[in-house]
Each structure stands twice: as structure tokens, then as C-alpha cells.
Amino acid sequence: MSSQSGDPRAKLKRQAAIEAASMVRDGMVVGLGSGSTSAYMIEELGRRWAEGLRFCAIPTSEHSAEQARAHGIKLVTFATHPQIDLDIDGADEVELGTLNLIKGLGGALFREKIVAAASRRFVVVVDESKIVEHLGHHVPVPVEVTTFGWESTARQLEALGARVTQRLDRSGNVFVTDGGNMILDCHFGSIADSVALSRRLRAIVGVIETGLFIGRTSEVIVAAHDGLKHLEPS
Numbered sequence: 001m002s003s004q005s006g007d008p009r010a011k012l013k014r015q016a017a018i019e020a021a022s023m024v025r026d027g028m029v030v031g032l033g034s035g036s037t038s039a040y041m042i043e044e045l046g047r048r049w050a051e052g053l054r055f056c057a058i059p060t061s062e063h064s065a066e067q068a069r070a071h072g073i074k075l076v077t078f079a080t081h082p083q084i085d086l087d088i089d090g091a092d093e094v095e096l097g098t099l100n101l102i103k104g105l106g107g108a109l110f111r112e113k114i115v116a117a118a119s120r121r122f123v124v125v126v127d128e129s130k131i132v133e134h135l136g137h138h139v140p141v142p143v144e145v146t147t148f149g150w151e152s153t154a155r156q157l158e159a160l161g162a163r164v165t166q167r168l169d170r171s172g173n174v175f176v177t178d179g180g181n182m183i184l185d186c187h188f189g190s191i192a193d194s195v196a197l198s199r200r201l202r203a204i205v206g207v208i209e210t211g212l213f214i215g216r217t218s219e220v221i222v223a224a225h226d227g228l229k230h231l232e233p234s
């Protein structure tokens with residue numbers, strides 16, 4: 001998730017992230033997303049913090065928390081700040097029109113959804129390659145599941161039509177989320193009805209949360225080769 005990667009879309013991701021970071025004002029409670037685009041956003045907020053901007057933040061992953069701390073950004077918890085003013089996060093796919101999302105290829109989907117759900121505004125930052133007609137076009141739906149009985153949970157996910165793969169980390173070991181759970185990547189192909197699928201997935205015992213973010217997006221900032229675009233759900 002380094003912001004110094006050789007990602008060919010890095011420049012666009014950075015533009016979208018900086019635009020979103022400009023929405024943060026003194027005194028706000030801010031949700032800090034996870035992933036490489038969010039890393040640019042935290043970097044920009046760190047720059048503005050050094051210039052004197054003062055806000056507090058709730059991070060969506062240990063990785064983002066570490067990055068924010070390195071910049072001196074004040075981190076708080078839901079115990080003292082149950083309501084977030086503005087959450088800024090990346091996405092893996094954004095559905096045109098509805099602005100429903102697939103998130104979680106970085107593995108932080110559960111905390112990301114909790115933070116988005118507690119936010120007055122949820123602003124998503126992406127480069128243009130993430131915009132699709134139908135979710136599932138390029139990426140699987142990550143599903144966070146309990147480790148106990150995961151094989152049974154996987155079968156029930158397969159019964160919904162998915163090809164299921166267990167997420168591994170870079171060393172080939174089972175990927176463990178910040179919450180100590182595992183992720184099953186569910187390949188459905190193009191999803192015709194993401195609302196119905198979300199409902200079915202969440203009804204499966206053993207599923208903790210899914211990477212389908214339905215009806216949560218306030219705005220998407222898309223960085224394209226011909227400039228920045230602001231999308232709102234239709």
C-alpha cells in the first residue's frame with residue numbers, strides 16, 4: 001500500500017486523493033480509508049497538518065493508523081467520537097449511476113464499512129479504471145468470514161454461484177484481517193443485482209461482512225486523463 005509504488009495509475013489516484021483531502025476542515029472528525037489511494041490522501045492530510053490544520057481521525061486499518069501517526073495526526077476512537085463528519089476511502093469498483101462499490105481487495109472491508117456507516121459523508125476516491133457498468137466485472141467480492149467453519153461457509157457461498165478462493169498473503173500464508181478473520185474472494189462475474197446479492201451473502205452464517213457497499217456513497221471523485229470528475233448517486 002505504499003504511495004511510492006510503480007502503479008501506472010498512481011498519478012491519477014494521487015489527484016483524486018488530494019482533491020478529497022481538500023474537503024477536510026478544522027475541527028472535523030475524519031475517517032481515514034485504506035489502500036494506495038487512501039495512502040495519498042493521508043499523506044496530503046499529513047502535509048496540511050504540518051501547516052496547522054487540526055482535526056481528529058478514525059483509521060480503517062492498522063496500516064492507515066500507522067501512516068497517520070507517523071504524520072502526527074490525532075487519532076481517536078468511537079468511544080469518544082461515535083459520529084464521523086467525513087470518511088474518505090478508495091474502492092476496487094464503482095458502479096455507474098448507483099455508485100455502489102466493491103471494496104476489500106486490501107483486506108480492510110469490515111472496518112471500512114463500520115467507519116462509512118458512522119459517517120455523515122462518505123467520499124470515494126478512484127482513478128477512472130475503477131468505474132464499471134456492473135459490479136464484479138473485473139474483481140471478486142471479498143467476504144470476511146470466521147475462521148471456525150470457513151469450509152462450510154465457503155460451500156454456501158459457492159451455492160450462490162461464486163467461485164470461491166481463500167485469500168493468501170504475499171508469503172502464501174492464509175491472510176488474516178485486522179479483526180483476526182479470513183477473507184474468501186467470491187468470483188461471481190458481472191453482478192446483475194448487487195442489492196439482492198448483498199442481502200443473500202449477509203444471510204449466510206459465518207459471514208461477518210462483505211465488500212459490497214450498497215447505498216453508502218455520498219460522492220465519488222474520479223481522476224481521469226481528461227480531468228477530475230465529481231459523481232453523485234442517481
Ligand SMILES: O=C(CO)[C@H](O)[C@H](O)COP(=O)(O)O
Nearest residue numbers: 035036037090104106107108
Ligand atoms: O477497499 C480497500 C481496502 O480494503 C481499498 O480501498 C481498495 O482496495 C482500493 O485500493 P487502492 O486504492 O490501492 O486501489
